[in-house]
Amino acid sequence: MSTFAPEWLSLREKADAEARALDLVDRLREIDLNRDPLVVRDLGCGTGSLGRWLAGRLGGPQHWVLHDRDPRLLSIAAATVSGVTIETHEGDVTGLTGADLAGTSLVTASALLDLLTREEVEGLVGACADAGCPALFTLSVAGRVEFDPAEPADAEFEAAFNAHQRRVVDGRRLLGPDSVAVAVEAFERRGAEVTTSPSPWRLGADQAALAGEWLRGWVAAAVEQEPGLAAEAPDYLRRKLENGPRVVVHHTDLLAVPR
Ligand SMILES: C[S@@+](CC[C@H](N)C(=O)[O-])C[C@H]1O[C@@H](n2cnc3c(N)ncnc32)[C@H](O)[C@@H]1O
Numbered sequence: 001m002s003t004f005a006p007e008w009l010s011l012r013e014k015a016d017a018e019a020r021a022l023d024l025v026d027r028l029r030e031i032d033l034n035r036d037p038l039v040v041r042d043l044g045c046g047t048g049s050l051g052r053w054l055a056g057r058l059g060g061p062q063h064w065v066l067h068d069r070d071p072r073l074l075s076i077a078a079a080t081v082s083g084v085t086i087e088t089h090e091g092d093v094t095g096l097t098g099a100d101l102a103g104t105s106l107v108t109a110s111a112l113l114d115l116l117t118r119e120e121v122e123g124l125v126g127a128c129a130d131a132g133c134p135a136l137f138t139l140s141v142a143g144r145v146e147f148d149p150a151e152p153a154d155a156e157f158e159a160a161f162n163a164h165q166r167r168v169v170d171g172r173r174l175l176g177p178d179s180v181a182v183a184v185e186a187f188e189r190r191g192a193e194v195t196t197s198p199s200p201w202r203l204g205a206d207q208a209a210l211a212g213e214w215l216r217g218w219v220a221a222a223v224e225q226e227p228g229l230a231a232e233a234p235d236y237l238r239r240k241l242e243n244g245p246r247v248v249v250h251h252t253d254l255l256a257v258p259r
Helices: 006-019 022-030 049-058 071-080 118-131 153-165 176-189 205-225 233-242
Strands: 038-043 062-068 085-090 106-110 135-148 193-198 201-203 246-257
Touching: 006 049, 006 071, 006 201, 006 205, 022 049, 022 135, 022 193, 022 246, 038 049, 049 062, 049 106, 062 071, 071 085, 106 118, 118 135, 118 176, 135 153, 135 176, 153 176, 153 205, 176 193, 176 246, 201 205, 205 233, 205 246
Parallel strands: 038 062, 038 106, 062 085, 106 135
Antiparallel strands: 135 246, 193 246, 201 246
């Protein structure tokens, strides 16, 4: 099982907050959600970044059910998502069924879909559809990055990174940049109205720590996938770090509403 350091989640929280697609939240506020109280389930909640961003925007009394398989992250989330009542569930979200989601007003996830397989995403979509609840799945990787300045080597590192995102881990083929397309198709098959919206990180001098950390991880993953890049990676990385780096990392948010 891969683990996510709370320090990494904390480092990205501001960029995530600035990237999230507000138009989808506006659309969500127009929907007649069951608000007695509003019950939100955050799947793969990590330290609760999405709850800290979304709860105030949804307004009214809320009960958040936080799901994660990492007990350390869950306990941070439970202690730091405020203004709502909280319940935590430790475990694998990919086994959730429609019956498990009964009574939920809204299912959310952030930076989760791309870590799952096609079967797992289709299973979660089926659970949401069976429970008849809307789903807001945010910040899934789109597989595109834009550096400023760009250079020819960007394309080969990007291709290797995307292949790494789609790798097989413990017999599971991860979706990486294909996760949103798979989710859209699955929701539409179940008759939902689906809207997607871009949610790019725009990293520059004011996010230098995140940009540097992200870039090191991005290059390391590319090299792990394509060992032939190892020779040029140190110079490539040094050039990028000298430049800031300035980069747009594309993500996609998705809102699915049962018709
Ligand atoms: C990239 S982090 C995102 C955390 C948080 N949603 C955020 O936006 O900061 C992915 C989270 O999903 C959790 N996770 C991944 N796969 C999971 C699974 N199958 N079941 C439960 N939690 C999972 C990880 O433990 C981690 O907390």
